[in-house]
Each structure stands twice: as structure tokens, then as C-alpha cells.
Amino acid sequence: MTKLNQIQEIPDGLLEVGARELHTVLPGPTLMHLPGRREAPLFVSVLLHGNEDAGLAAIQHVLRRYTDQPLPRALSVFFGNVSAAREGLRALDGQPDYNRIWPGGDAPDSPERRMMAEVVDIMRERNIFASIDVHNNTGLNPHYACINHLDDRFMQLASLFGRTVVYFIRPRGVQSMALAELCPATTLECGKPGVAAGAEHAAEFIEACLNLAEIPDHPVAAHDIDLFHTVATVKVPEPFSFSFDHGAVDIAFDAEIDHYNFRELAVGTRFGVLRPDSQARLEARDEEGQDVTDRFFSHVDGHITLIRPSMPSMLTLDTRIVRQDCLCYLMERLSARGEE
Numbered sequence: 013m014t015k016l017n018q019i020q021e022i023p024d025g026l027l028e029v030g031a032r033e034l035h036t037v038l039p040g041p042t043l044m045h046l047p048g049r050r051e052a053p054l055f056v057s058v059l060l061h062g063n064e065d066a067g068l069a070a071i072q073h074v075l076r077r078y079t080d081q082p083l084p085r086a087l088s089v090f091f092g093n094v095s096a097a098r099e100g101l102r103a104l105d106g107q108p109d110y111n112r113i114w115p116g117g118d119a120p121d122s123p124e125r126r127m128m129a130e131v132v133d134i135m136r137e138r139n140i141f142a143s144i145d146v147h148n149n150t151g152l153n154p155h156y157a158c159i160n161h162l163d164d165r166f167m168q169l170a171s172l173f174g175r176t177v178v179y180f181i182r183p184r185g186v187q188s189m190a191l192a193e194l195c196p197a198t199t200l201e202c203g204k205p206g207v208a209a210g211a212e213h214a215a216e217f218i219e220a221c222l223n224l225a226e227i228p229d230h231p232v233a234a235h236d237i238d239l240f241h242t243v244a245t246v247k248v249p250e251p252f253s254f255s256f257d258h259g260a261v262d263i264a265f266d267a268e269i270d271h272y273n274f275r276e277l278a279v280g281t282r283f284g285v286l287r288p289d290s291q292a293r294l295e296a297r298d299e300e301g302q303d304v305t306d307r308f309f310s311h312v313d314g315h316i317t318l319i320r321p322s323m324p325s326m327l328t329l330d331t332r333i334v335r336q337d338c339l340c341y342l343m344e345r346l347s348a349r350g351e352e
Contacts, residue, residue, distance in 0.1 A: 014123040016130055017042040027072045031065040031097040042091045043131055045138075046075075048083035052141040054221050055088045055195075057187050060110040060145065062096025062103065066202040067146030069211035074218050084222045085141065090131055102336060109336065111145070116193075117185020132190050142169060142221055143191035144198060146214050148205040151270035151328040155213055158199040160189045162346075165196040168228045171237050173200055173217045176274070178325065178343060180242035182299045196227050240323060240343040244296040244304055247338045252292040256329045258285070262292035263316065270327040273340075277318055283309070284316040296342065308342060 025037045058067025071089055093110045096103050103109055113125040115132055157170035158178045170177045191197040202210030248254050252262040265284045296305045310319045327340040
């Protein structure tokens with residue numbers, strides 16, 4: 013079901029079910045509006061990827077605290093891919109990625125894309141205060157926040173989650189980029205699904221935002237933020253096979269490659285081994301979509317190695333996620349003023 017369902021109260025069972033059972037409470041993608049003492053709503057999206065449950069658990073945790081008292085601020089929650097959540101998948105086969113089809117992207121027209129545009133229009137009319145998109149990831153990553161504008165309010169908002177903040181403008185079509193046209197917006201990356209600490213961290217952040225009267229517009233102190241810039245997206249091109257267990261494939265990645273995440277890697281760091289006589293190579297594209305593979309990787313003597321110091325994020329051992337999304341992103345450090 014891709015038609016947007018809107019509700020004005022918490023339905024029975026919403027605060028108790030897990031992501032796989034959410035379909036028993038909500039018929040499909042649902043936008044829930046709840047009143048609060050301050051009228052401008054905080055917008056939170058959860059389960060844009062059905063296998064990432066931290067956002068649902070965080071919202072449940074927050075709302076349980078306010079069952080007998082008003083919220084400090086109005087709250088609008090978008091529950092995204094309910095059908096994929098039922099199967100424990102990022103997206104069902106044939107579905108678009110719910111975090112690549114928001115306004116501003118280049119995804120083809122679809123009922124889901126029109127639904128996301130409707131959500132943005134509704135939130136624009138409600139004079140939105142701030143936006144939070146809650147995610148998990150499948151590799152070994154710290155908790156961190158992402159922003160799409162090097163604006164002091166965005167950095168203030170993101171740094172409330174933690175000192176590690178990532179700035180990116182690719183991929184397009186993501187929730188945070190669409191909502192950034194209306195208000196300060198951030199994406200939370202809360203570690204692996206099913207880990208209570210990630211949901212608890214997101215819940216603390218959401219509650220802190222609900223209690224904010226305003227978002228400061230002065231710079232974040234340099235010692236309070238580690239700011240990184242995503243400079244390339246790395247993919248395994250479709251014709252080439254790969255694995256993380258050194259099988260008979262074009263590219264054999266190390267079984268612990270996700271340990272590279274958020275480590276500043278030196279020139280010469282090995283990413284993978286090529287099958288003899290294979291023409292396989294990774295593909296790295298910059299923010300403008302230009303092929304920059306040769307700026308970052310060498311494919312020589314059967315090895316894929318870094319030729320430029322870089323810090324990866326989102327490296328995963330989940331082959332399905334690599335095919336659906338990417339192998340990783342490469343980042344470089346920025347100053348708190350956005351200077352590389």
C-alpha cells in the first residue's frame with residue numbers, strides 16, 4: 013500500500029509492537045500528528061528502510077513518557093516502509109528505496125515518490141520546527157549524525173546527537189535533503205538494528221529536540237564537533253561478482269573490512285583482491301556524479317588499494333545492501349567552518 017494514511021492520535025498497539033508487527037497496527041505508510049505545548053512540530057521519519065528499527069523503538073520510548081502529559085512540542089511522525097518492515101528487509105523486491113525518492117532527487121516517477129512529495133507539502137503547511145530521519149546501518153559504525161547544509165543551525169542540531177557529524181550532498185532524493193528546504197534537518201545513524209543502545213540514543217535526542225525552544229544559530233565550538241565531508245560513493249559495478257569470504261569471485265573483500273569504518277586510512281590500504289585475469293574494478297563517483305575512481309583506488313597486481321588518504325563509512329558485509337545501495341562512502345575531514 014503506497015497511499016498516505018494520516019492519523020491524529022496514537023492507535024492502539026502502536027507503542028508495543030515491533031517493526032515486523034507494525035502492519036497489524038498501521039495499514040501502510042502513515043503520517044501521525046500529535047499536539048504539543050509548542051505548535052511548530054518536530055518531524056521524525058522512521059522505517060524508511062524496513063530493516064532499520066531504531067526509529068520506531070525510539071518513538072515508542074518517547075511517547076510512553078508522555079502518555080499522561082502533553083508533549084513539549086507538536087510531533088509529526090512518518091512511519092515509512094511498513095510492508096518491508098514486515099519482512100525485515102530494507103525494501104521489497106520491486107519497491108523503490110524509500111530514502112531515495114524524496115523531492116529534489118532524480119528517481120523516476122512512482123506512487124511512492126508522489127507520496128513523499130505529499131508528506132513534504134503537508135509539513136510545509138505546518139510550519140515545521142526541525143526534521144529528524146532515524147536509521148540503522150549494517151556495518152561497524154559509530155553513532156553519528158548527517159547534514160546536507162553547512163549551516164550553523166544544522167550543525168547545532170546534529171551535534172546534539174554527538175560530536176561526529178557527516179556532511180553530504182549525494183545521494184540525492186533523501187529525506188533530510190528535502191526537509192532541509194523547510195527547516196534544520198539531520199539524519200541519525202544509530203549503529204546496527206536490534207541494539208537497544210541505538211534506539212535509546214535516538215530517543216534521548218528526539219526528546220531533547222522536543223524540549224528546545226529554538227535552535228541556536230551561532231557556530232558550534234570547534235572542540236565540540238568532528239566534521240567530515242562525504243567526497244565519493246563507492247560501488248561494485250553490476251557485472252562483477254564479489255564476496256567477503258574469498259570465494260571464486262571477481263573481487264574478494266576482507267571478511268572484516270567493515271572495521272575500516274571511521275578510520276583514517278593511509279595510502280596503500282588494501283580493500284580487496286582481484287581474481288586473476290579479471291577486469292573487475294570498483295567505481296567511485298563524486299558529488300557531481302563524476303567518475304573519480306582513479307583518484308582513490310589502484311587496481312594493480314591483483315589488489316585494490318587506496319591511493320589517497322580517506323576515511324570510509326557504511327562499509328558493510330551484507331551483499332544485498334551493497335547491491336541495493338553501495339559498498340561505502342569515502343570522507344575527508346572538514347574544519348568546523350566547513351573548510352577541508
